[in-house]
Amino acid sequence: MSSHSNSATSSRRRLSRQQRLQQLMTIAWQIVRELGTEALTLGYLAEQAGVTKPVVYDHFASRAVLLAALYQDFDQRQTALLDQALQSAVPTLAARAGVIAESYVDCVLLQGHEIPGVIAALASSPELEAIKRDYQAIFLEKCRETLRPFATGGIITAAGLRAMLGAAEALSHAAALGEITREQARDELCATIVAMVERARATVSDTGQ
Known part of the structure; x- marks a missing residue:
């Protein structure tokens, strides 16, 4: 998903917790828009955001929470x-x-x-x-x-x-x-x-x- 390249680049910068949450939410919406809800997993969200899975789990304990x-x-x-x-x-x-x-x-x-x-x-x-x-x-x-x-x-x-x-x-x-x-x-x-x-x-x- 090339539209996420800028997000992945920005994710390497140090973000506040609120900024990180907003970034993850934005990318989650993009995933749903481009690939459908079935593609939205915490692991795939981490991959597209350019962060590790623990970072995503820190904000969303499960896919249901997301x-x-x-x-x-x-x-x-x-x-x-x-x-x-x-x-x-x-x-x-x-x-x-x-x-x-x-x-x-x-x-x-x-x-x-x-x-x-x-x-x-x-x-x-x-x-x-x-x-x-x-x-x-x-x-x-x-x-x-x-x-x-x-x-x-x-x-x-x-x-x-x-x-x-x-x-x-x-x-x-x-x-x-x-x-x-x-x-x-x-x-x-x-x-x-x-x-x-x-x-x-x-x-x-x-x-x-």
């Missing part, structure tokens, strides 16, 4: 993108739904084809699956709180949020593969989010509250 770190890195960037966009969004349902949809799709597109492979790898063990669910739960709760004011007293259900997340993952993945455009993915997801909130509103009307 995969979890990659997902956490993705989640943190997704959360930062969403938070920044929400701060400047107009306080309407359409605007907030649009921000959630656009932020989710854009973050996946920025990561290219890598994140679906990482998500799939997380399903390989109960521990990794639990990590993914924990981060998803935080994201879904943020969405619930953002959209709650527009439900006019209705309950945005866990089932609705899970359906929204399923749509977000499927549409973003399709956009990353080029099956649909970024705009199509964003607009369809936005419509899904608005429909979820409108169902919550309808529940209030049906009960006469």
